[in-house]
Amino acid sequence: MTICIEVLNRFENFLINTAEEGCEYIKQIGENNVKLMLDTFHMNIEEESFGEAIRKTGKYLGHFHTGECNRMVPGKGRIPWKEIGDALSDIGYNQAVVMEPFVQMGGRVGQDVKLWREMYPNISEEKLDEDARQALNFQRYLLNR
Template sequence: MKFGIYYSYWEQEWSADCLPYIERVAKLGFDVIEIAAHHANNFSQAQLDEIARAAKDNGIAMTAGLGPSADCYLAAPDPAIRKAGRAFFEKTLTNIAKLDVHSIGGALHSYWPVDYNKPIDKQGDWERGVEGIASLADFANDLGINLCIEVLNRFENHVINTAEEGVAFVTEVGKPNVKVMLDTFHMNIEEDSFSAAIRTAGPLLGHFHTGEANRRVPGRGRLPWHEIGTALREIGYTGTVVMEPFVKMGGGIGKDIRVWRDLSDNADQQKMDEDARKSLEFSRFVLEGC
């Protein structure tokens, strides 16, 4: 397994510059840094080159996360929004490919977070999502990118809430570079069993996010990490494990993730780094079993 962290752990805005964090995560011992995919569209070619060079120089691989907005996504009932979504994805995938990103995960099949003040059409959103992802998959594959469809909790999305639904969706898409993505935070809300969900995903599991039930770093809560690690090893998972903790209030991140209290225990940057380093050591131990 390759272990990573989402750089937004340290930030309050999704648009924050990822470049300063590449060397930091390398020094903390991580293999991977995850970035917000759509902000690559705001970078010049020189900036993209600089980020890619920094990652290579520090021995860090990059993955990307994405929650499309409601005005440009692939499953929209409005054909104009679907068209805008396709153009947005093509631009985004082209740019992250320049960063040597080979995996993008999130609510790629829908938008995030869902506005539940609007009517919900799960079946229609499912069917349009399958069609949109299937039509995008070959474009992504030509860039060497896997599309990892995230299983999200009911409060953030309605289309895919369990590993069983994730497998059904990906199977219906039927493209080899379209995978299931699981996240322990969402699994804690929706799944009857962590290990059963992981075994259900099996060989289709393409990306794995970790975090405690309250979104702290792994190892500072109550999730059954040994059970989770055993299941990952049982299915022979050797992919990326990216922790996605959110512990600070404020900004767009705090608002979107609903962080209404300081979960870091008022940590400064040095303490945040140390918490991440200790969690990485813990994660390697319990998930790899060594």
């Protein structure tokens, strides 16, 4: 079993906010089955460079979440996806890359991520499905997946 510790931004956590802090924590634990989970939303707030953070994490990266700076699907913001794809390739990352957008307010998740407004006016299941399809194609292309 692999345990992944997520690196979160300073507004959601005070323990591990950067890839470097996460790597130091994992080294102190000293177990091969404990890894880091990086998330592009949180990286956007805390990291100076996406590529450097991913490369620094290297063998400690166990899981990777993607989402835009505005919590939308990949491709609908300003995250540097090519830089991220190149860095993942450089470290030989071959695990899952999971999209984690949040576009609808309400419910426990909406409260937890502080989503106080709908990201799309007049959202529909069809629109959500189409965005997911487009984001998957975008992500596969730019992240070499």
